Amino acid sequence: MWIIFALLATVFFGARGVLYQWTSQKKINRNLLFGVFFVGFVISALGTVVFEHTWYGWADITVGLALGFGSFAANGLLHKGFSVGKASLISILSGLTPLFVLLFAFLLWQETLTTIQLIGFFIIFGGLYIIRYSSDISLNNLQGAQWGLLAALAFAFNDLMGKQSTLLEADTFATLTSMFGFGSFLFAVSWLVKRKKMLAEQGTSQGYWSASKTFSCGLLIGLTNVAGMVAIISAFAIGNTGLVSAISGMNILIILLYSRIILKESFTRQEVIGLATAFLGVIVLRLSF
Numbered sequence: 001m002w003i004i005f006a007l008l009a010t011v012f013f014g015a016r017g018v019l020y021q022w023t024s025q026k027k028i029n030r031n032l033l034f035g036v037f038f039v040g041f042v043i044s045a046l047g048t049v050v051f052e053h054t055w056y057g058w059a060d061i062t063v064g065l066a067l068g069f070g071s072f073a074a075n076g077l078l079h080k081g082f083s084v085g086k087a088s089l090i091s092i093l094s095g096l097t098p099l100f101v102l103l104f105a106f107l108l109w110q111e112t113l114t115t116i117q118l119i120g121f122f123i124i125f126g127g128l129y130i131i132r133y134s135s136d137i138s139l140n141n142l143q144g145a146q147w148g149l150l151a152a153l154a155f156a157f158n159d160l161m162g163k164q165s166t167l168l169e170a171d172t173f174a175t176l177t178s179m180f181g182f183g184s185f186l187f188a189v190s191w192l193v194k195r196k197k198m199l200a201e202q203g204t205s206q207g208y209w210s211a212s213k214t215f216s217c218g219l220l221i222g223l224t225n226v227a228g229m230v231a232i233i234s235a236f237a238i239g240n241t242g243l244v245s246a247i248s249g250m251n252i253l254i255i256l257l258y259s260r261i262i263l264k265e266s267f268t269r270q271e272v273i274g275l276a277t278a279f280l281g282v283i284v285l286r287l288s289f
Contacts, residue, residue: 002239005231006247012228014254019221021255027208028217033075034187035218037068040180040226044173053171055178060170064178067161071179072186074154081147094148098125098249100156102242105163111241120284124246127278130270159236159245162229166237176229250278 023032047053055061078094102121105111113121165175209217228248235244253275260266 002235002237002244003247005235006239006244009228009232009235009244009248010250011254012224012231013248014251014258016221016224016228017251017255018258019224021258023217023221028214032214032218032221034184034191035215036222036225037071037180037183037187038215039219039222040229041177041184043223043226044176044180047173048171048177051171051173053174055174056170059168060165060174061178063161063165063168063170064175065182067158067165067175067179068182068186070154070158070161071183072190074151074158076190077147077151077154081151094151094155096149096152097155097159098128098242098246100153101159101245104156104160105241108160109163109167109241113240113242116284117240117243120281121243121246122281123284124250124278124281127274127276127281128246128249128252130274130277156245159232159241159248162233163236163241163244165233172230172233175233176226179229180226246281253278 055064081094098121102113165172232244232248235248256271256275
């Protein structure tokens, strides 16, 4: 069952990535991310009321706040990396998340994999890495590498905190309310701090989206984000941390399919090999149970 939840997280996070890619081609500011987190906060708060979820102690609240901070940091670091470095390099380095998760899950909780599961993990990881390495990378264009590595660590921190919430038996929607609420606060503060600079940039360029239009678009994207978080926390509750992280990391496949079908971009040979390899890894994992 955990594989189903992890695959659902892959689909939802892939849809979020597609929407992020689409908005990246528009003249839009960081107010988008505030909208993404705010709708997650509203939906999670409603879920808390409807399903009578609650916080059972400061540990539950702290994990939720940590998730909010981790999400804020990961998005900020990734944005910084893309702004100063080669996109393909940052993508490769940020894709190291499942490897970090596997390592820390072993160190923190002594989680281990069977031989077949370990083979499946590295097949999936290898497939994702082949896809991410399909662009031109050399020793001469490593600028921004530190931001990509820090983003990978921040995303790994998020996955580990998601797993920790299940070990505490924290209620899902209560945890997500803390996460999205704190994340919304941080993105709102960030937007207000940089508001003057953003307004100055918009004043010298035509076609920028209004704050209300940007925020509304963020609300739409936030629906995929909160659905993905519910799915991945459900997967962490019953599945191995490293394997769940590896499968959810396959959301890049959704983005690739979007670029091929909608944007009419052609696949390179490496991307085709990577796609086939990643799907083979999922099959290996399924056969290990």
